[in-house]
Amino acid sequence: MTLTRQARVLLRRLGAPKGLEYAAAAAMLYHALFITAVVWVKTASNAVFLAGSDPQNLPFLYMGSALVVAGASIALARPLAKYSALVVARRILPVISILVALAAFATTLEVPGSLGLFYLVGESFTTVVSILFWATVSEVFDVRAGKLLIGFIGGMGMAGSIVGGALVQKFSGVFEPIFQAYAAALLLLVAWPLLRTMGRHREYSGTVVPKQVAEKARVSAGLHYASAERYPKLLGALVAMLSVLSAVVDYLFRSHYAQASAEEMNRIFGAYNAHAGVIALIFQIFLTRMLLSRIGLFPFLLLIPAATGIAGLWAMMGTGQDMPIYTLKVVQSIGSFSVTAAGVSLLYNPIPVSVRGSLRALVDGSIKKTGAATAGVLLLILGATLPGLIHPVLVVLLVFVLLILIGILRQDYAEALDRKITGRTRKVDQGRGLWLDDASTRAMLERRLSDPNPETVQEALALLSTTEHDLTERLESLLNHPSEHVRIAAIDWASGRGGDEVWALLVRLVAHEDARRPRAAAARALSQIDAHRAAALLHTLIHQEHVDPALRCAGIEALFASEDHRVRGEKIVLGSWDYIQNHNPAHRREFARLLGRLPEGDWSLHLSHLFHDVEPSVVKLAIESAGQVCSDRLIEPLVSTMGRRGHRKEARRALANYGNRITEQAKSWLNDPRLSLQIRQEIPRLLRMIGSHEAANALLKSNPDDDPFLQHRVAMALSRLVHQNPKVSEHLDQKWIHSAIERQIDRLFRCREDGLLLAPDPRFALLHRAVFSRYGQVLDICLRLFSLQGDRELLNDVSRVLIEGSRSIRGDALELLDVSLKHHPLKSALFRELENVDETILPGQAEGIAKRLASGRDRTLAAVAGRCLGLSGLPRPAPDPSILPEDLMSDHLIDRILLFEKAEIFAGLNLDERAAIASLAKIERHHSGQAIYRQGDPSTTLYVLIKGGIDFHRDGSFVGRMESGTSQICFGDIGFLDRKPRPYSATACKSTEFTEIFAVNRQDFMDLVADRIELLDGLFSVLVGQLRTELETVESTRLNLAAVPDDV
Structure with missing residues (x-):
């Protein structure tokens, strides 16, 4: 099989992935030959059987057909559990063609029972070959390529239906119908070599799919998956319902024309196949791809059932007329052989590859024919009890049920695809927290206060502190606990309770406790209980020369808490700076803590000096105290401190405590190119920590045309902020979100174009990798913007797979993205870019691209491009003047x-x-x-x-x-x-x-x-x-x- 370059280009435009043009052409031609063979065999078997048998036997034949096909599909499931569908199809197709010929030969010889056997062989061969064909298509092409090609593959099948139906009509009076079966068997043998071509890739040897999918054939694995997951159950129900609908329509049609001769019925059957084929061909080639792209898979699946329901309503109103029944059968045939069948084949994609083949054989075989058998039983019961219900009204009822089922399946499809990509299980409700109002729960926690493990005691104490439970009787033992952390936790509880007994215990602790932190904590607790008494008690300790600095600072806090002693406290603090700044780090640490606990005043400015202390622990405590004071005069020093790597986290947290007071300032910092990038790149996380809708809008409306790395940090911060506080999304400017998405899609195109232009030139290999690394970053920004109106976790998973995943799983991610975005107005623009990643651009412009990037505003790409130009001996343009000197990346880096x-x-x-x-x-x-x-x-x-x-x-x-x-x-x-x-x-x-x-x-x-x-x-x-x-x-x-x- 040879294709010209123009033919390959055409197939690429139709949706064939690069290298699989021959596989796509082979799939189309194979499907055309297969459907032609199906038309010839089924028209012959139907005509011969109905001409020689009572139509009242049809329900029994449906059940018999279901049993035979179920047996065949179960037999087929075992090899599909081990081998790929492509391998199984290549082995089994010659056998099937021989069986068709033998069944026709037995009918020719009028062997007893051969009429029913011929009918059963026709039904079985159609199911088995169809299962193997669509399974092979899903193995060779990923789901996205499949959605693009499926219309053309189905269209070629309908072309086969047209040709087959037309030939049946033309020669129905010339040859006996049985000779069509011999021709069909020969046609299957002609199609057999095309399977080999379907499995080949043009650019490398070997098959596209592995020969084996598992070490051992385990059909039970597929059954276990189906029993554990809801999605395959719903998929099986859909296939069964479609089969029931098909059988009911078929029965109404055949019963209507049961009095005609064999030749007349053969002509009618050939005509409806031809008419269905023409309509389906036009639909598949001109509408399928467009509809799948614009409305998605599930609305597409609703089309044929909806049309069948409309035709059923017409048949209800025109009882006894030929045209309504004929139209009903044509519409059902379009779905059965083409549109619905192709759409259903895409629903198998979320099922893991290791069980997909065997499960597909069981569903498309056993379950599908179980639906036919169910229809047969239903028709027998209705015929015996309520014959009036065997009427087009039954079709309308079945369509209604089918529409509901497809709607339910949609959500499960997205969840199953998400699990396939990420391994995440279905979300469950979180258990409710511990109920502390229960007396038995509080008693259990109080018993845990005697646990020898200090961490257990701390946990119990922390929980009991949130209740009104009185721990005064246990307080003394807790204050004497060996663990310093437990003692401090007990002091914290006591500070909010008060009482003479508690006061006495804390005073004793201040006087006799050896550990400095519990002693200082007890002093602060006293000032919270009674500031005046505490100030009087602690005043003498402040002036003792050898008193612990933590206790001294606790005494100063007590002075500030008392109105009578506050002035004294202010003088002590202001007069202590010269002494403190030249003292040891322990004194500076306690002074830094003290300034954070005092109200704002002139003394607060000492914190900005401590930001530059030589001892990192002092700097850290000073920054934390600044976040407690929240003085406007400390904002600028805190912003500068964010440029120092060792203290960025504390500085962000301190500034976040200012809340919306600094939101507008933060927005101006983010957009100020005069600020170092080291500082600007911390602002997005700062705004996320503030967490308000004002902060979210500041992130959204900041930095539209700036450093891409900074843009990525803005997008991450905004996405996480909305995820943590979903109500924020209600206040976001939707037009601005759409505008931002459009800008990122445009950047995706430019990154892809630059990368493809750089690819052929080995001098710019590093720059090529850098550009596509940037492409992944821009794509992540784009999807994070989409997630502001959707599922953040899901879209983040999709982003990771699209950037890092293989081609096959990338197709799954694109399909999940398609389902998730639903009717988003910018979905089509995004997919135009994402599905054009293999588009070829002529080489020869790499040097010009490198020079443009070297003088651009992307400092990383500019540095890489400049280095590549320098190593290649080419002139290197000056960097963009908007990049600050301290932000430039050196050649050494x-x-x-x-x-x-x-x-x-x-x-x-x-x-x-x-x-x-x-x-x-x-x-x-x-x-x-x-x-x-x-x-x-x-x-x-x-x-x-x-x-x-x-x-x-x-x-x-x-x-x-x-x-x-x-x-x-x-x-x-x-x-x-x-x-x-x-x-x-x-x-x-x-x-x-x-x-x-x-x-x-x-x-x-x-x-x-x-x-x-x-x-x-x-x-x-x-x-x-x-x-x-x-x-x-x-x-x-x-x-x-x-x-x-x-x-x-």
């Missing part, structure tokens, strides 16, 4: 990114994430034989090999060597993540003069992760992949050992 790209542990990260980690790395040079770390050392650093080699030893024995230039250049990574001691010693290889490595400190890395939590997604995906590979290797080894005979 780009070289590091290139090296880190080769490290397996960082393979799941995007370009910006690798750049962030590479910026942490420090170069180390080790001479030959010099130790890098020794066995048992703490794992505080991750290393990436630049040049030379590393030798590993364990207990003094050599265990392996790592050399630069290989795929394994990262070491120390496991200990880096699990913090266990080094299992090996690592030394610079003795065969090289020196070894260069990059070293990434663990604390620096964890600070970065705290700032960019999304880094963990990429790292976990790689680590899980490595673990899965190791487990599969161990399992394979175990199975191989188990297979060794005992006597070996």
Whole structure:
């Protein structure tokens, strides 16, 4: 089978994936030949049987046909549980053609019972070959390609129906109907070689689908899946209902024409097949693809049942007339052989591949024919009891039930597809929390206060603190608990209760407690219970020279809490600064805590000075106190502090405490290109922490044409904010959301176009990868914007699969996205871009693209493009002036990114994430034989090999060597993540003069992760992949050992 270039281009435009043009052409031609054969066999078997038998026997024949097909499908399910449908079809099709010919030959010889046998063979062969064909189509093409091609594949089938029906009409008076069966058997043999072509890919050898789908044939796996999941049950019910409807319409049609001769019936059957074929052909070629794209799969499935219902209503009003019944049968035939059958075939996609073949055989075979048998039983019962109900009104009732069933199936289809992609189970209601109003529950918690485990005591105390339960009788024992944390928790409970007994216990604690924190906590509790008495009690302690700083600060708090002593407290605080700033860190820490507990005043400005303290713990406490005071004069210093990696988290949290007071300012910071990107990229998380609808709109309306990485952080923050507080979405500007989505879709096109133009030129390989990494980031932004009006979790899963998944699962993700977006006005624009990813653009413009990107506003792509141009000896344009000097990425950093790209542990990260980690790395040079770390050392650093080699030893024995230039250049990574001691010693290889490595400190890395939590997604995906590979290797080894005979 040979196709010209023009034919391949045409097939690509019709929806055939690149490399599968021959498979698509073979599928279309095969379906045309198969449907032609079906028309010839079924018209012949129907005409011969009805001419020689009473039509009242039809219900029995339906039941017999159901039993035969059920048996055939059960027999077919076993090989499909092990082998692909393509392999099974290639083996079984010649056998089926021989059986058709033998059944026709027996009828020709008028063997007793041959009429019923011929009818049963015709029904069985149609079902078996149809199951195998559509299963093969779903194996070869993913669901998205299938939806694009299905109209043309079905259209070719209907072309076969037209040709077959026309030939039957033309030669009905020339040849006996039985000769059509011989011709059909020959046609199946002609179609047989096309199956081989369907399984081939044009660009590489071998079949598109694996020969085997499982090691053993286990039909029970499919049955277990069907029993455990709701979706296959609903799918089986739909197939059965369609079969019942088909059988009822068929019975009404055949009964209406039962008095005609065999030749006349053959002509009528051929005519309705021809008419159904013409209509279906036009529908499939010109409407199917458009309807599936615009209205989706489930509205498409509703079309034929709805049309059947309308035809049924016409038949009800025109009882006894030929045209209504004839129209009803034509509409039903269009669905049975083409439109509905093709649509139902797409419903199998959410079922796992390992059980799909066998389950499909059972559903399309046994379940479908069970529907026919049910129709037969129903018709027999109605014929014996209520013959008046065997009427088109029955068709209308069945259509009504069918429409309800399709509506129910829609939601389950999306959930099943989501589970296939993500492994998530159906959502269940969360259990309700602990009911603390129950006396027995409170008694149980009080008993746990005597538990020897301090954590258990703390948990019980925290829960009881939320109730009015009185713990005064237990307070003394809790205040004497060995755990300092329990004592502080008990003091916190006591501070809100009061009473003479509680006061006495706390005073005793202040006087005699050795631990400084519980003592200070008791002093603060006293000031909360009675500020005046506490101030009088603690005033003398403030001036004692050797008093603990925490207790001194608690005394100052008490002075501020008392109106009579506040002025004294203010003087002490203002006069303490010169003393405190030159004292030890412990005093500065307590002073920083104190300023956060005091009301706003001039003393609050001391916090901004503590932001620059040399001791990190002092800085952290000062920032936290600033978040408690929320002084306007501290906003600017806090914003500056967000630019320091070690304190970003605390600074964000402190600013978030200001709430909507700083929302407009935060929006202006986000859009201010004069601010460093290091600060601006923290603003989205700050607005998410504020969490108001004003903050959400600030995120939505910020940064429309700025740094793409910053845009991604804005989109992530907005998506998470809406997920945490769904009511916020009600206040978002929908027009602005749509405008933002349109901008991102346009950026998707430009990224894809740039990437394809760069692909042919090896000089820009790094830039090509960087552009497509940016494409994935822009796609994630786009889907996060869609998720503002949809299911965030689902769309995030889809985004991950579209960016990282294989072609087959990518098709599943696109289908799930299609169902999820439903009637979103921008869905078609998004899918035009996503389904054009294989479109070819002529090469030759890579250099121009690189120069444009090097002078663009995307600082990462600009740096990568500039580096590629420099390495290629080409002139390098100046960077965009809007990029601040401190935000520019150096060539050294780009070289590091290139090296880190080769490290397996960082393979799941995007370009910006690798750049962030590479910026942490420090170069180390080790001479030959010099130790890098020794066995048992703490794992505080991750290393990436630049040049030379590393030798590993364990207990003094050599265990392996790592050399630069290989795929394994990262070491120390496991200990880096699990913090266990080094299992090996690592030394610079003795065969090289020196070894260069990059070293990434663990604390620096964890600070970065705290700032960019999304880094963990990429790292976990790689680590899980490595673990899965190791487990599969161990399992394979175990199975191989188990297979060794005992006597070996």
